Amino acid sequence: MAEEITLYPEDGEEEDDILELEAEDGVMMRMRLMTVLEHEGRKFAALVQAEAFDDDEEEEVDVSFMEVVGEDDDEEQALCDVEDEEILNAVFDKFLAWAEVGEDDDEE
Numbered sequence: 001m002a003e004e005i006t007l008y009p010e011d012g013e014e015e016d017d018i019l020e021l022e023a024e025d026g027v028m029m030r031m032r033l034m035t036v037l038e039h040e041g042r043k044f045a046a047l048v049q050a051e052a053f054d055d056d057e058e059e060e061v062d063v064s065f066m067e068v069v070g071e072d073d074d075e076e077q078a079l080c081d082v083e084d085e086e087i088l089n090a091v092f093d094k095f096l097a098w099a100e101v102g103e104d105d106d107e108e
């Protein structure tokens with residue numbers, strides 16, 4: 001079964017795209033939500049470690065994709081690992097297209 005991670009938006013943060021994620025084993029991680037992408041009626045979160053943006057020298061960051069489980073109006077949504085490589089590749093392609101559009105906006 002896929003590992004499930006609970007989302008806790010950090011209270012009082014200026015940036016609401018920073019999430020604290022608690023894994024089933026109790027480990028807490030600070031992640032930045034880049035975007036949420038839809039694929040075949042399901043939602044997938046593109047996440048990077050929050051500290052990666054704090055380091056000005058970082059040129060590349062590792063992006064993780066997890067499926068968002070739970071409705072938008074739920075108090076507690078969860079993220080699950082994406083185990084299907086075909087779905088993961090499709091979501092990654094959509095992320096690249098999303099990132100490319102963002103780069104085009106920066107050039108204007």
